[in-house]
Amino acid sequence: MEASPCSVISSLAICVMVLVAAAASSASAQVGVNQSSIALISELNITRDDFPSDFYIGVGTAATQTEGAAEEEGGGPSVWDHRAKMLPGSIPNSDKFPFAIDGYKRYKEDIKIIKDLGVNGYRFSISWSRILPQGSLRGGINQRGVDHYNSLINELKRNGIEPFVTIYHFDMPQALQVKYGGYLNSKFVQDFQDYSDLCFKLFGDRVKHWFTINEPSSLAVYGYEIGIAPPGRCSLPEGQCGLGAPPPGTCIVPAGPCFGGNSSTEPYIAAHNLILAHAAVVKLYREKYQEEQKGEVGIVLAATYFAPFSKSQEDKAAAKRLFDFTLGWFMEPLVFGDYPRSMRDLVKERLPTFSAEEKSLLSGSLGNFVGINYYSSAGAKHRPPPPTEKLRHSFDSWAEATAIPDVSGVSNSNWPQGLQKLMNYVKNKYQRPQVYISENGYTNTRNDSRSLHERLYDPHRASYIARHLYRLNKAMKNGANVKGYFYWALFDDVEWGLGFSLQYGLYYIDFGNNYKRYPKLSARWFRDFNNKNY
Ligand code: BGC
Numbered sequence: 001m002e003a004s005p006c007s008v009i010s011s012l013a014i015c016v017m018v019l020v021a022a023a024a025s026s027a028s029a030q031v032g033v034n035q036s037s038i039a040l041i042s043e044l045n046i047t048r049d050d051f052p053s054d055f056y057i058g059v060g061t062a063a064t065q066t067e068g069a070a071e072e073e074g075g076g077p078s079v080w081d082h083r084a085k086m087l088p089g090s091i092p093n094s095d096k097f098p099f100a101i102d103g104y105k106r107y108k109e110d111i112k113i114i115k116d117l118g119v120n121g122y123r124f125s126i127s128w129s130r131i132l133p134q135g136s137l138r139g140g141i142n143q144r145g146v147d148h149y150n151s152l153i154n155e156l157k158r159n160g161i162e163p164f165v166t167i168y169h170f171d172m173p174q175a176l177q178v179k180y181g182g183y184l185n186s187k188f189v190q191d192f193q194d195y196s197d198l199c200f201k202l203f204g205d206r207v208k209h210w211f212t213i214n215e216p217s218s219l220a221v222y223g224y225e226i227g228i229a230p231p232g233r234c235s236l237p238e239g240q241c242g243l244g245a246p247p248p249g250t251c252i253v254p255a256g257p258c259f260g261g262n263s264s265t266e267p268y269i270a271a272h273n274l275i276l277a278h279a280a281v282v283k284l285y286r287e288k289y290q291e292e293q294k295g296e297v298g299i300v301l302a303a304t305y306f307a308p309f310s311k312s313q314e315d316k317a318a319a320k321r322l323f324d325f326t327l328g329w330f331m332e333p334l335v336f337g338d339y340p341r342s343m344r345d346l347v348k349e350r351l352p353t354f355s356a357e358e359k360s361l362l363s364g365s366l367g368n369f370v371g372i373n374y375y376s377s378a379g380a381k382h383r384p385p386p387p388t389e390k391l392r393h394s395f396d397s398w399a400e401a402t403a404i405p406d407v408s409g410v411s412n413s414n415w416p417q418g419l420q421k422l423m424n425y426v427k428n429k430y431q432r433p434q435v436y437i438s439e440n441g442y443t444n445t446r447n448d449s450r451s452l453h454e455r456l457y458d459p460h461r462a463s464y465i466a467r468h469l470y471r472l473n474k475a476m477k478n479g480a481n482v483k484g485y486f487y488w489a490l491f492d493d494v495e496w497g498l499g500f501s502l503q504y505g506l507y508y509i510d511f512g513n514n515y516k517r518y519p520k521l522s523a524r525w526f527r528d529f530n531n532k533n534y
Helices: 020-025 027-044 079-086 094-099 107-116 143-158 174-180 187-203 216-224 266-293 313-325 327-336 341-350 356-362 411-429 452-456 459-477 521-530
Strands: 056-060 121-125 162-168 209-214 241-243 296-308 369-382 399-402 435-439 482-488 507-510 516-519
Touching: 027 459, 056 162, 056 435, 079 094, 079 174, 107 143, 107 516, 121 209, 121 482, 143 162, 143 187, 162 187, 174 187, 187 209, 187 266, 209 216, 209 266, 209 435, 216 266, 216 296, 216 327, 266 296, 266 327, 266 356, 296 313, 296 327, 296 411, 296 435, 313 327, 313 341, 313 369, 313 399, 327 411, 369 411, 411 435, 411 459, 452 507, 452 516, 459 482, 459 521, 516 521
Parallel strands: 056 121, 056 482, 121 162, 162 209, 209 296, 296 369, 369 435, 435 482
Antiparallel strands: 369 399, 507 516
């Protein structure tokens, strides 16, 4: 694909593919990639046997993106269900949002699909408000929701697929948002701890791999700085650029609409509470469950690999700061007990501080592993905050993430190497933690004028996976402690604020034909890879 400035910022597709037009115009550039993709895969000569037999290769989804039926059988709405209802114009095809891809009702059929892919792990999330409709224990437990996840987990185990469960994947119960403002309020920590405790108690006899929170950086920035995700809090004027600008013409994502808030401070407060919530849950699991259940717990962080855009000292320092303001924002407190030095120096009093007691709780509270969502690499350029802009996370790092110049003309051809380098960076910087690649995926824009055959023909996706596995394997040979890789996503599903307009899936869904699932070429390739068929 051609360079999309959006694709260099983060993994979350809200950002990644807002430039739908740019992606569409790159279709012709993809032709060459398609033709050579399959040949390229065999040249790499990477096989399942290159990975240890206890290495997990899996696929992932999240409740809001697949389940639908949020308020059926006693469930309550999440902030995303609320947004789709109250701001239908903000999500394309929002009328389809409440049904997603009907996964709640089709989980048995979907597990057959997962089994057929030959994977040994499945990452999915529990919908908090399906089992606690009011968000807190006091509001009561929805037994039918609990029954559903019990059946799902049992069905996975019966099929020899290991469940990797995300406790919280962007879907805050709307009730807690209304009650005290969600994770902007430190009361969130207790409710998240209670909810996690319930999950461990109910499912921990069978679930041995827990991800506490998915991408706290996305929650903080999209929800509280630029307002494109719930609760849509920000203080940017209507029409202002959210991510990317200036210089002129580089707006990646327009902000808002903003429903109150303070873009300069609230993202940092939100992230602060999410960090403390994760640490509290790790402590809880260690003290109350780990010995008996013998499982593991960690967090999922979005990570981009940043390479200095030029050889200048300024760009080298900019790359370091971009790491600090993204991955380091969470890794440093959870490994070493405090925010990165550069964040403390640059954000100053807008960055909340940890008490001495909190620091000692935090230090070493990453858990047993870190999940890394890796989609892309970027170049880092020194950039002082523009004087016309309000100080906020996107400008606080004095650095700009930009497309990496690439001689091959295919902007994402650098990304697999970026994964290898990122693994090396994480190993050296954070005491060689255990890592799962909890997401890695290739997206294309939905195009309804394509035939079914064209929709299923995605050699570029197969090639993307193979190239990343190849580089991951190299990183492991070089000492990175990686234990699994999960392709994102199993299906073309709901891409949050972008509705169904982006497709990451190995499977295409035909909405006009009772949500029929069709394997794409990439699914067939992945199945062959996992079943060691070549
Ligand atoms: C999120 C996924 C999302 C993916 C692609 C990640 O940030 O965890 O839910 O589908 O990016 O945008």
